[in-house]
Amino acid sequence: MDIFLQQVVNGLTLGSVYAVVALGYTMVYGIIQLINFAHGEVVMIGAMVAFSVITSLAAAGMPPLVVVMLGVSCAVPVCMAVGYAMERLAYRPLRRAPRLAPLITAIGVSIILQHLALLVWTRNVIAFPQIIRIEIYTFAGATVTNVQLAIIALCVAIMAGLAFLVYRTRLGTAMRATAQNPQIAGLMGVDVNRVIAATFVIGAGLGAVAGVMVGTYYGVAQYTMGSVLGLKAFSAAVLGGIGNIPGAMLGGVLLGVVEALGAGYIGDLTDLCRYGWLASLLGEHCAGGGHFILFGSNYQDVFAFVVLILVLVFRPSGLLGERVGDRA
């Protein structure tokens, strides 16, 4: 049972990362119904910029927290600039085009960003400098590190901050209005272009923070880290209800936990030798404590996709309901 708890802890951390990345997807989709494929690459750029800064400062002897903060404060503006450029150059001209066009453009932007990052930072895996001392806490048989706790706390804080922004500020109201109906919002005096740009910029900034979180947690960054992460985070956003900010958090955490528990237990669940009557059918495979595992942890990556497909088939509006405008 203690490993169950451990898996849940792992899943919560993984899920927090997914949640923060999913926010970027959900915000953009909520406002202009576009799947911003390139968001995963923005997260990657955030991680890489932060790594570069942190690596160059690592030897300076400043306290680790300060170094990480400096890294974040360099990554966020860079990612915001990238987000703004994306919106202005690639997506704004296509706002009235049929759905297919911005989707394909997004794929193109994602490819461009990935390979620009490749040129700047080379293909090698970059290791996160070991400046943070890992403290391991044990409780009820499970271990949790200080980094994990920090990530989960940060995720909650970001969620609270974003909720405050969207529900308590004028910009937030303008964003919700634009999401509901851009034309009427425009008539009401909302500068729709500025609001959409702001959404992209905020989403990109969050992506930068997510990138630093991922880099710090796993200790590695590579130019390809954005694509798989992006897909899974998008699945999380859909799971929670696209366009719905609390939905992104719920979806992210849920997906993380499902992945962790799935990878941990699916091997045992599908081990046909455990089921007496099947074991006799399989004869020598199961003899002497053998195993006949149908789906092992190798299928870990598949979980996100399966979840996505199941949600879209059975409950397309997600767990908490989607919030998108009337764009037919």
Add this chain to the structure above:
Amino acid sequence: MNALFDTRNNPKLVWAGVAVAALALLVLPFALAQVGTSWVRITNYAILYVLLALGLNIVVGFAGLLDLGYVAFYAVGAYTYALLASPQFGLHLPFWAILPIGAMVAAFFGVLLGAPTLKLRGDYLAIVTLGFGEIVRIFLNNLSRPVNITNGPQGMAHIDPFSFGGFDFSKPEMLLGIAFSGPIKYYYLLLALMVLILVVNVRLQNSRIGRAWEAVREDETAARAMGINTTHMKLLAFAMGASFGGVAGGMFSAIQGFISPESFVLVESIMVVAMVVLGGMGNIWGVVLGAVLLSFVPEILRWTVQPLQEALFGRMLVEPEVIRMLIFGLALVLIMLYRPAGLLPSAVRKRELADERAA
């Protein structure tokens, strides 16, 4: 240029053009072989991409369903061939039996993957098909345990080349005094297959089914109101598109003699989508153009960029592969911004995209 395709007004010119083009295509491999047999191989792979693009064109261009996981059908076709014609299970069925089986298996997967997506709208459909493509690849990569079906990441080697009678497609031979190398023989087979599939596509586009697809693409609700069974039409589109991918996959297996899941990654799906979009969605000839361009340009880049950089800078600053992907991404963005209907737009698309922009 349009006069060349206008059969009604100057039929003689069109037939003359067709004859010239046919002659050029027939002589092409020997011309290429003078530069190097690797160019014949590259052309063969380009024709395979043309087949894939034509298949995807049915799904994306005719029926308007954005499929980002098309490579799954390619993989299914390739693995079906490999399973039935290699040392893996000791089966060595002849190619004319396996290719139809591959097409049918792929069509089955097409229906399987299409069925859950029927109610989804554009972008969700894209993501779900992407997910399916990845799922198929992961399965193929992991089906080595508990029972070894696909040999997992090691891939399947020693796949039988095409042969009938004593005529083996992979060995060089002398016929009528001309040397036919393996790739050249495959070229003619692929050329014949491409012509066949082009004919099928053209006939499909102008048939009841093709018009039904167009109706579904334009306005699904109206199509249903007109009595078209949209569910059947969509599934048919998936199945037909997938079957072409399956046939291409079988040929790929035979030509390369070795397949592994690495050849069927997401980037390949996106590449085929780009070919269709770049060339002109829904326009058969546009799709062929897109496929040819996107297949040859990276090879040309690889042959020219490296010596150029070495001459200018003394060493390679930017790898050709990176340049190719940057150009590719840029092309996707620019095409969508400035010519969204593609290089050779279909007349219908041009109208609808122009109208939308003006609105």
Add this chain to the structure above:
Amino acid sequence: MRYSKLALVCIAAAAALAGCSKQSSDIKIGHVGPITGGIAHLGKDNENGARLAIEQANEAKIKLGGKEVKFVLLAEDDQADPKVGTTVAQKLVDAKVAGVVGHLNSGTSIPASPLYNGAGIPVISGSATNPKLTEQGYKTQFRVVGRDDQQGPAIASYLANYNKPKTVAVIDDATAYGEGIANEVEKTLKAAGIAVLPREKGTDKTTDWKAVLTKLKGRNPDAIFFGGMDATGGPLMKQGRELGISAVFAFGDGACTEEMAKLAGLAAEGLLCSQAGIPVAAADKSFLEAYKKKFNVDPILYAPFTYDSANLLIAAMKKADSPDPAKYLPELAKITYKGATGEISFDAKGDRKDAEMTIFTMQGGKIVPLAVIKGGKTIPFADFGK
């Protein structure tokens, strides 16, 4: 459409001809490896090794058949993709190279080998470890590095004899290399009577191993073997220690690099790993110095092997006094040569005879050789080379 194809062919022909304006009296030796892609740093390392050999050969002003010859390296990128690998192999065959060093990956070497064999061009790989490569019966295929079915048993038996674990967990990264070596390790461990847990897998891009490791923690293995590269092995070990797993971590040559220290930090201390051949540090000093001087970096992994491969081709040509593959291939098959990686000769299949395997551990952030396994015997490193 057809016009653009013709036009493209003309452009291509022009470009190719422009590139081919060099002399034809140069002897071309090809090198193929992934210069782009995830393991580009290893591909470049391999290419550098071959390049150094070619350069030194040119400085030595070798004469073949009475004429002074110049060697030229045709370096190609196969992107670790079998499709590109076969295209590139065809390109080298068309260019009538005298010999090929490469490819790096078994996954590209195997499909390319029939092409080289059909043209009679000898090809020596310095890093492809899949046993199938030389089991195909091609007389032109050689390798100077050991095979996975030698390396796997080497690390497994070292683990079994020196650490004496009761249960071992085996993880691989679902690539041809990772799965291959993990299979060999599992076989050897089982034959030694050690209990092996059901195989766990990741991918070659997995960074989050916590779920798999937590599951293993519940089973409490004494040792964990991972078949994969350092990019995934480093995070694996780091996360394992974070979870409180105290088992011995063992790796194959893909994760036997100093990157592990960077990626896993202090957690990497005490890991065990194997490399085919002798350690880079034990390679011939003159090679190491020459490499460092020319490229400004130390060799990473297989550069000494590609260096030896290129030199083997040249040495065989010298013995046969001709660059013609038909003439020097028999010499290559029976050659004995002392290279940067020790003494080399080939067996009937084209494998290196008595290929050595070295077992390393990580001490103070550096990989340090522990023992060399040669011909089934384990020699502590301190005694090796005496």
